[in-house]
């Protein structure tokens with residue numbers, strides 16, 4: 001990894017320039033990366049270095065007094081201030097902006113103290129306190145570093161002791177600086193059914209902003225993560241790459257600003273749009289967590305580091321198994337009754353999956369949930385469809401030999417509901433304008449603690465009445481529209497922030513009370529997927545688009561940040577031109593599920609699916625717990641390949657897909673990565689339709705070295721065709 005230190009630019013001038021007083025240096029490190037901050041004589045805190053870990057501790061002193069800070073105690077040169085505020089010598093995007101009680105708009109933070117403690121042998125936390133000397137305002141910068149996983153998580157707390165509330169207009173979680181010959185940003189944008197489409201651009205002078213104003217369902221157009229190629233575009237296995245993400249399911253904003261001297265600052269935080277937050281004296285404003293890794297072996301390694309970290313430290317039940325399931329949304333939509341559901345439970349058992357998941361449409365009586373126009377908010381079983389209630393379904397599933405899970409969307413309300421009739425003021429909508437509805441519904445105002453209590457109660461009541469419920473799918477189908485809180489009164493500027501805090505508060509309470517309950521995070525597909533929410537959810541729904549061709553791109557995108565076990569992928573009938581095999585092979589590279597009726601399958605297709613479920617379960621140590629290698633990108637041609645390697649390298653998968661190859665196209669072998677070159681592996685093609693012949697190398701044994709250097713011929717020129725290969729160590 002190249003060292004991205006501005007000091008290098010003036011290296012000659014810099015060394016030996018230090019004043020007699022030793023500067024305070026703060027080192028935040030993983031096993032591979034150093035982030036080094038230093039206190040200037042002025043008392044202000046600057047970023048000295050972010051790059052490959054320095055081998056010799058003594059070298060850190062050599063970073064002192066670089067151009068980030070003036071040497072004479074005054075600040076004459078604009079430096080890389082760690083938490084710069086608006087209104088003084090920095091003309092670019094600030095991390096912080098405030099209006100003090102006397103109307104003054106400036107802040108200058110000075111270093112007060114820093115403490116570092118090791119919270120486990122692999123993790124340490126540094127807290128740096130900064131204070132304005134003129135106004136009683138304090139910023140506490142938090143950094144947690146995960147040694148082995150090479151991840152740093154950072155956030156900021158703001159507090160003040162002015163007499164009256166202050167208004168804060170900017171409150172970044174973090175700011176990082178880079179000096180590099182070129183910056184290439186990869187973003188993940190799209191829409192409903194088009195999530196996380198990857199595109200890249202070079203950054204030049206000025207700003208590129210990735211943000212959202214959707215309030216909830218906030219990631220519908222752009223996801224809260226990015227990749228930054230330093231010196232060159234992001235590549236899979238080489239080059240220096242920063243991967244960053246923010247844990248905020250509301251309005252977020254990343255600002256990438258290249259300044260007049262070609263440095264880049266990356267600011268991450270809540271989008272301050274319509275959110276001048278009023279902070280009371282002694283109240284603490286805590287920003288969302290920004291999490292990043294710096295890799296010098298491309299995005300592939302950075303993703304694997306993220307996956308390891310997420311499974312070990314962040315995701316609910318991150319190290320536990322996941323259920324395979326049969327969902328009924330695509331199969332039945334709102335049209336079902338007990339008989340139909342019981343038939344599907346039988347089909348779940350026949351397929352061999354663990355669980356049956358009942359989707360939307362099971363609730364509400366006065367305004368029955370027969371379509372998406374009514375009933376949201378009234379969470380009792382619909383008596384016409386389900387005369388014996390949810391408990392009966394849980395029991396019926398038990399009898400069928402599968403577990404039972406249920407869909408909810410408790411943050412929302414249809415105006416046609418008893419809930420809205422009783423509590424119209426609980427919904428976010430304007431008192432004095434015509435209401436605009438997105439999917440015929442409104443967002444409940446979770447800035448209101450009473451509403452938080454109600455939403456928590458939806459899950460709590462269902463669980464109390466039906467302790468056999470084994471799984472939830474938590475949906476969120478509307479952005480915030482008609483932005484007005486009946487609870488916040490004159491503090492409307494706080495709605496976007498306090499609402500999201502309320503959402504997380506409810507998630508946390510549910511997770512605390514039901515720590516073993518698996519819950520799928522969903523938002524009209526994958527429009528809500530962030531690492532704060534994932535503390536409380538075991539998995540997420542990547543997209544309503546289950547056309548396997550589209551899914552390849554979507555899954556490729558999400559895999560940059562999220563481990564396989566969190567990414568739900570179901571076999572459906574979205575693209576009937578694609579074979580059941582192709583559809584299943586695409587879903588099986590993530591957390592496999594189904595959402596179709598077995599009536600749609602021929603006897604051979606059914607037996608294929610049963611075998612695929614069994615294969616998936618056998619291969620979980622590789623697919624769910626192993627290392628993901630993205631081998632061939634769908635963005636670079638007509639094929640895609642990925643591989644999962646178990647941590648002990650004793651087994652692996654290879655998934656190879658032909659998308660829309662061209663006639664006579666030249667085909668290349670797929671070369672797996674991450675195998676042990678000295679081990680020998682038996683190669684077997686699995687997921688074959690009954691009667692289909694396996695590929696030529698089926699049953700042969702090769703060394704890991706040979707496989708990685710020579711590869712296997714897995715691609716074809718057949719459209720929408722696929723192969724799944726199992727590699728098992730031959731002893």
Ligand code: DGJ
Pocket residue numbers: 329359360407475477522523524525541543544
């Ligand atoms: C949107 C989700 O993404 C779908 O999977 C399904 O649950 C529908 N909502 C139900 O309304």
